[in-house]
Amino acid sequence: MAAQMTDAHRRFLQVLMSHGIMEGSEARKLHKCCCEIHKVYYAHDKLDHFITTINSHLQPLFMQIRKGMSEGDGRAHYALVNLAETEITKLASDYAENELELFKKTMDLIMLSENGFASSTDILNLADQLKTKKMKKKEAEQMLKVFVENKWLSERNGEYTLHTRCIMEMEQYILTNYPDTARKCNICHTLAVQSQVCESCGTGMHLPCVRKYFKAQTEPRCPQCNTTWSCDIPGACLRDSQSPSGTWRAEKSFTLSAR
Structure with missing residues (x-):
């Protein structure tokens, strides 16, 4: 049986719906704010568990809060996606x-x-x-x-x-309609649009994943075929070209109807 939705879950969902997507640190702040306002149990490391509860109630509506990664800087993001239509x-x-x-x-x-x-x-x-x-x-x-x-x-x-x-919303559409160019990252297994590709076997990786994977390697090698990685390893700081604009607000005056 799915865990019960509280007003804290409903507030979190409504704020996320208004933004469409939210950077991980913002989502964690929102999680804390919602729990404090509605006086429900809060643990800083339980955001994903909190979202799982929401998703269990969204499932019949073919909606889901999905976790993804910014290709610009590797930061986690959360987005509300529609699963009913992939086109x-x-x-x-x-x-x-x-x-x-x-x-x-x-x-x-x-x-x-x-x-x-x-x-x-x-x-x-x-x-x-x-x-x-x-x-x-x-x-x-x-x-x-x-x-x-x-x-x-x-x-x-x-x-x-x-x-x-x-990318999070249209991943399946992109993989289906661009089979020759769309690929999943070998490290995080999500769609990689901005990526580096092994010249020998075609294995692709996000730039942030490339940076993390090869960080401690003196001679970078492809994780799939073990040949020398011919691309330049990205620097430690990648500009965030995809951070969502806008800020969220979850004032105490903001109310959600109970269901």
């Missing part, structure tokens, strides 16, 4: 047909690139090639801002990649 059409309710087509074509550029990024120039050049309805470049520029605000894309110096939320 990109789950975005259709939020965007017009040509906006959705622009997103699909942007994803194509990112997934077919060597580094997991697409330049704004290349994306904007697609605006007048859309089959549904052509866009002006200014309209396309505005849509890119919307995709970033809604945490489907991340932007850094005019280069776009998939946001952590998008």
